Amino acid sequence: MTRIFSDADEESKPRIDKDSVARFFQERALKAGSVGLTRAVIYQDKHPDLAEKRDAAEKARLLPILRLHGDLRVLDVGCGTGRWTEVLAGNSAYYHGIDFSAELVDHARASHPETASLRFSVAPAENYSLAELGESQPFDRILCCGVMIYLNDEDVVGAFRCMASVASKKCRIVMREPVGILNRLTIKEHFSDELEQSYNAIYRTQQELEGYMTDTLFASGFRIIDQGDVYEAELNNRAETIQRWMALERS
Template sequence: MARIYTKSEDKKPKIDKTSVLEFFEKRAEKVNTLGPTRAVIYQDKNADLAERRDAAEKALLLPLMKVDNSSRILDAGCGTGRWAEILIPQCASYFGVDVSPGLIKVAVERFGDHNNAQFAVCPIDALSKDKIGADQPFTHILSFGVFIYLNDDEILDALRGYADLVATGSRIMFREPIALENRLTLLEHFSDDMDQQYSAIYRTEQELLSLIKTVFGNTFAQVDANDVYPDATLNNRTETKQKWFLWEKC
């Protein structure tokens, strides 16, 4: 178990993909006791905070994405379908993918009977048209809380997949926990809140944007960015905060 802080010039430790998958499978097992929202917001012992965060995030980000009844949405890292619930009734088609078979099983049980919804097990860094059978480009991609579970090279692969799956004018919304000072890598860290171990990488805003720009270059433009929770009572972390970044394909 380790907490490792690194600066830009330091060698970056990597997290293990198998360990990350095991973490998500255990989260899926907790859906029966915690419910589908708390199981993926990680406030196991604070139900009120989980629900308030969920509501605040949706109220802020949904209008920014400009979804309508012609939208074709890819939810990259859909989990239990937390966003599927609000998006499926508003769009032409919704496609949720996640690395966790357990989480996808929950999402399918909740929303699989909707004619405009599909779900698939797929690592986010392996996304491609062929991999998920996408016959049309997506107009929107949601990438929420995904990149902290990927190493830098895997993020670049994921971004290449995103770029290949959207057409001109499409919007990609990122929402990620950001390290307030130095990059923080957790290796098999035990969380008292969740009563389980997990591994994750909390990058600085500069690091995350550098990775995005490496792939998106001049093909995409950043539309806007800001904090997800302006209300300080919704952020109970001292070393990180949630930020959103909206990009559009030129």
């Protein structure tokens, strides 16, 4: 088990191994058969009640912030098994979910068959364009839940650049991300007893995340218009990290 705390300004911050992250999600896709599509991506394998409560609490918190309506085009970055697909597609004109895991996208497609207005693509969050997604129109809403922790810093920058490049002029971006409360925390090849899998993730502080937005989202006109905690205290079972949401708009 390796848990490494770093200061925000530390020069050489620890990295996570991309292949290990990809393997982790391949295994999650295999486990979806036993734990179900929600716990495959929201975890809490041994606490199904907590997973269900978090799923419901997150949707209740974020749905009003997304301000969906029937004319909008929505992009779901790191859509996983399509946990958000029904809600997003049901409240918009067009839904496109993307994820780097072909196996998780297979699950999403199996439970949400593709139509002319509901699509999935296998694509990395840090490198895609409208053309590569087969799209000609930008997106009015972008949802990204729990994805940045699996990216190294340069890919967080890439992911924010991609969001900016596919966003319409009036786009609203809503992110939900676990953050380090006081310090950046990197988990490297930690065997999780809860998941019975080796885990890698980077919990950046809110300040660090905002720092990576400076030359990307902020430079293309986005501003954080609101932010807050996702869960009430009883649904947060971590001392060093907390789930935060952020809403950004182009001003």
